[in-house]
Amino acid sequence: xxxxxxxxxxxxxxxxxxxxxxxxxxxxxxxxxxxxxxxxxxxxxxxxxxxxxxxxxxxxxxxxxxxxxxxxxxxxxxxxxxxxxxxxxxxxxxxxxxxxxxxxxxxxxxxxxxxxxxxxxxxxxxxxxxxxxxxxxxxxxxxxxxxxxxxxxxxxxxxxxxxxxxxxxxxxxxxxxxxxxxxxxxxxxxxxxxxxxxxxxxxxxxxxxxxxxxxxxxxxxxxxxxxxxxxxxx
Ligand code: SAM
Numbered sequence: 481x482x483x484x485x486x487x488x489x490x491x492x493x494x495x496x497x498x499x500x501x502x503x504x505x506x507x508x509x510x511x512x513x514x515x516x517x518x519x520x521x522x523x524x525x526x527x528x529x530x531x532x533x534x535x536x537x538x539x540x541x542x543x544x545x546x547x548x549x550x551x552x553x554x555x556x557x558x559x560x561x562x563x564x565x566x567x568x569x570x571x572x573x574x575x576x577x578x579x580x581x582x583x584x585x586x587x588x589x590x591x592x593x594x595x596x597x598x599x600x601x602x603x604x605x606x607x608x609x610x611x612x613x614x615x616x617x618x619x620x621x622x623x624x625x626x627x628x629x630x631x632x633x634x635x636x637x638x639x640x641x642x643x644x645x646x647x648x649x650x651x652x653x654x655x656x657x658x659x660x661x662x663x664x665x666x667x668x669x670x671x672x673x674x675x676x677x678x679x680x681x682x683x684x685x686x687x688x689x690x691x692x693x694x695x696x697x698x699x700x701x702x703x704x705x706x707x708x709x710x711x712x713x714x
Pocket of ligand 1: 489492493496504508550551552553554555556557571572573574577603604605606617618619620623
């Protein structure tokens, strides 16, 4: 199979630096200029962020814990993590996204002496190095077919010493997702650019690198579907 770095990644990067940036910044923001579908996705995504925060907090305080947020978007997760005292490394393939996340983090976190601002970087997740207590990657796998997602999962696991949290659009909702939100994804045939993943495939990719799923969550709204898994080393 072809390396990640082929066509998909270039298309995704270009999209999230341009029209996708404008679109998703609105969805992830708080302004009123969103349509009904976008508002619904905003709600679903915020539930996923809430679920992740709960999964993490359930295992104890985040104070001083290192967290890598791979594909951080506008900082929807990186900012609440920093608020809880985590040491956050947040990166994204899109420079536009990273600039926006950095701006929002400064607005929301500066002046709070107890928090450390996340360290932001423009990087695709395949280039990330180092070790973090926890690695999180939310709603990124939807842009990649399974064989690329497998490699990404393996790489993300190699960066984590204790846990890896992933969210992805589950194949169970294949028909619904393509029909309902196809237009929100990059590429010439937009609907085909949203890749759904079966839970079994994700689980297999984790097993292959010696990880297993410990907790599962699911968020569904009318237009947003995300399976959440927390994996740990076997
Ligand atoms: N994780 C964020 C969240 O949940 O708020 C953003 C999710 S958004 C749907 C997908 C993000 O993944 C975009 O910001 C995009 O630029 C980023 N992305 C896509 N492919 C990537 C890759 N290979 N490496 C790093 N970031 C990537």
